[in-house]
Amino acid sequence: MKRMLIAITMLWPCAQVMAVPPDGKALYQENCARCHGQNGKGDTGPKLVGDASEWKRELFERAVLKGIDDQGKPLKSPMPHWGAASFKTDKGIAPSKAEVDAIQRYLHTLK
Ligand code: HEC
Numbered sequence: 001m002k003r004m005l006i007a008i009t010m011l012w013p014c015a016q017v018m019a020v021p022p023d024g025k026a027l028y029q030e031n032c033a034r035c036h037g038q039n040g041k042g043d044t045g046p047k048l049v050g051d052a053s054e055w056k057r058e059l060f061e062r063a064v065l066k067g068i069d070d071q072g073k074p075l076k077s078p079m080p081h082w083g084a085a086s087f088k089t090d091k092g093i094a095p096s097k098a099e100v101d102a103i104q105r106y107l108h109t110l111k
Helices: 002-019 024-031 057-066 097-109
Strands: none
Touching: 024 097, 057 097
16 A cells, blocks of 8 residues: 555656646747747747748757757757756756647647
């Protein structure tokens, strides 16, 4: 019984994260919009809508988390390497793939 309780307590936070899908729009506005523009059309950073928003999911994740673009080239500063950073609301924890996917899905809905 004790072991069961420990298992439940350990799984509980995961279950909560899974129950609430990440909000791609909020994550984008808080962490990306200042460089890539409010509508993903570009600013100091390149436009993402109609470009990286259409990349394969794995390529988009790699660009955001590891700083490597679709051609295999390293992305230059000031594009952050998010794998070694954290989204504002994540309090120091590196972004998850689910969060990055949610941002791409949000960008995909923008025209
Ligand atoms: C401080 C400014 C800045 C922030 C914040 C930023 N980026 Fe970037 N991003 C850039 C710049 C500049 C480039 C271009 C780098 C290069 O060409 O080498 C870039 C490139 C990219 C690329 C590759 C685009 C392409 O066509 O090659 C993707 C994808 C990307 N950023 C996604 C994001 C996402 C998603 C976020 C938020 C989680 C974000 N960026 C936050 C500045 C930023």
